[in-house]
Amino acid sequence: MLKKDISKLKIHFIGIGGIGISGLAKYLKAQGAQISGSDIAEGSAISYLRSIDVPITIPHSKNAINDQDLVIHSAIIKEDNPEIIEAKNKNIPVFSRKEALEFILCNKRVFSICGAHGKSTTSAMLSAIFRDFGAIIGADTKEYGSNVREIQSESIVFEADESDRSFLNSNPYCAIVTNAEPEHMESYDHNLEIFYDAYRDFLGSASRCCINTEDPFLGTLDIKARKLSPSKDIKNISYILKDDEPYTRFELSNLGEFEVWGFGEHTACNASLAILAAIDEMDLQTIRENLRNFKGIKKRFDIIQKGDLIIIDDYAHHPTEIVATLNSVKTYATLKGKDKIVAIWQPHKYSRLLDNLEGFQECFNQHCDELIILPVWRAGENPTPIDMNQLFAHHQPIFTDRIKKNGTSIEFFRGDEVIKIQEGIVVGLGAGDITYQLRGIK
Incomplete structure (x- = not known):
């Protein structure tokens, strides 16, 4: 089966709403393959796939598996998923995304x-x-x-x-x-x-x-x-x-x-x-x-608001990336005549924070006039006790549970007090849900 022309295959994707799996699905559909998929909930990727006539089952169900040639699943899908079980019962090959790449890209x-x-x-x-x-x-x-x-x-x-x-x-x-x-x-x-x-x-x-x-x-x-x-x-x-x-x-x-x-x-x-x-x-x-056709990518120095308050969303979640982003923000601030840069940092994973702790303690030393720190985005990890107040005391940061975009301002919460930022440049740094908080979606 794996030697067949990929354009003639029927391929089912489990977890099709994720960016990695949806990307493969969209690409293979463009190559001529017949695509179907499933996930646990609706989302923007699924809405798009439906718009190009990809049938999608919500939630996962063994009934989504019929006569496909191949099933590909995302990394978070477990072996007890009903669609994986049904595919194996029907002798349909099942690949993880990692395993599927070699087949998809081989020619x-x-x-x-x-x-x-x-x-x-x-x-x-x-x-x-x-x-x-x-x-x-x-x-x-x-x-x-x-x-x-x-x-x-x-x-x-x-x-x-x-x-x-x-x-x-x-x-x-x-x-x-x-x-x-x-x-x-x-x-x-x-x-x-x-x-x-x-x-x-x-x-x-x-x-x-x-x-x-x-x-x-x-x-x-x-x-x-x-x-x-x-x-x-x-x-x-x-x-x-x-x-x-x-x-x-x-x-x-x-x-x-x-x-x-x-x-x-x-x-x-x-x-x-x-x-x-x-x-x-x-x-x-x-x-x-x-x-010159390159216009940037989402969440990388992504300027989501201009005006008195400029809001920049950036995926930087490693000290090296944060330093590079803050250097770029400083250049932008200088050209825009802005005097204050506020960095809002959502640490991504306890393991990354601990593995690169010294780098994180130092990466805000330049081009950051005020540092606001959100809770660690766990990304599935178990919580680890970390004394952030002590470790980052030299920056005199403000710790907050959440931020919220309200109109053209950014609000953050310190106890019962609501602080508004209405001028300058705010840059959000992290790979968690900070991108949605900055946009007022969450």
Whole structure:
């Protein structure tokens, strides 16, 4: 069955409302496959899939399984799910998303992007350059309002995931690594050698590679690759506003000047990796013009309100990412003439907080005039006692249970007192539900 043309398969997705699974479903439907799915509740992804005639069962039910060729499920689905049980009873192959990737991408020309930071942005930039390629990205790009470019193509831009080692199943033709900072070490038995070996295997499986050599690990590799040394290769960075939107201009080696949406040295670095990955595919002028189609991605320096109070939503949930985001916010504040930057931080997972505690204690030292800290977003972990008051006392933070967007202001609650922020710049930092609180949805 797995040797059949994928465009002729009937594929059922369990947990189809999640961004990773819905992305695969949308992409495979565009390739011609017949798609169905199920989940426990309605959501925006499911509403869209229904609009393109994908039948979806709510909640999970064994009746959703009939004559499909393949069942794919998200990581959180357990073996006792009634649809998995029914599929196995009917001898229908059942794959996790991780297992399915190898089959889905095996005949594609994959530009596979991974790394601890910047992979979603770099993937979206490369997708903007390769306008005729399919794409599956880990966040919605504002260029086409989705995490998937739903077109038939032999080539695809794919954001690969190192957190569960599934990047090793992405069949890279071109492997792009933004950095290899240790993260998600639970997937690697907390063993750095196993972690780095996975990156070696990823790069070794590709025909072409593109890496940031100023990463401490990537810089040690003796491999044939297009290599970016940001401090040497990226010059004359400048920042401008166009229609109140942030743009970075920079020169890359001997390739001339480029312009890309966003602020910061990390933005120029991500764009440079995308340019180097594309340089063997098309001429420089086309790359330069197509890169301007990139308009940012949701939850990455996502400016959701302008005016007296500017609100920026950012997914940064690691110290390295927070420092880069706050540097970009400072640049934006300077150009906008704003004097005060308020950071609202929702720590993401107890394990990440503890693994990177010193980094979190230091990452707010610059470009943060006031720090507001929300409760830790557990992401399924058991609570761990942490004395946040003591650990972050040097920042004199305000601790609050929740924030709320009310009209054009942001409110946060300190005991029975409601404090309003009505001017300056507020930046929300985190991968939990802070994005909905900032938008007044929750």
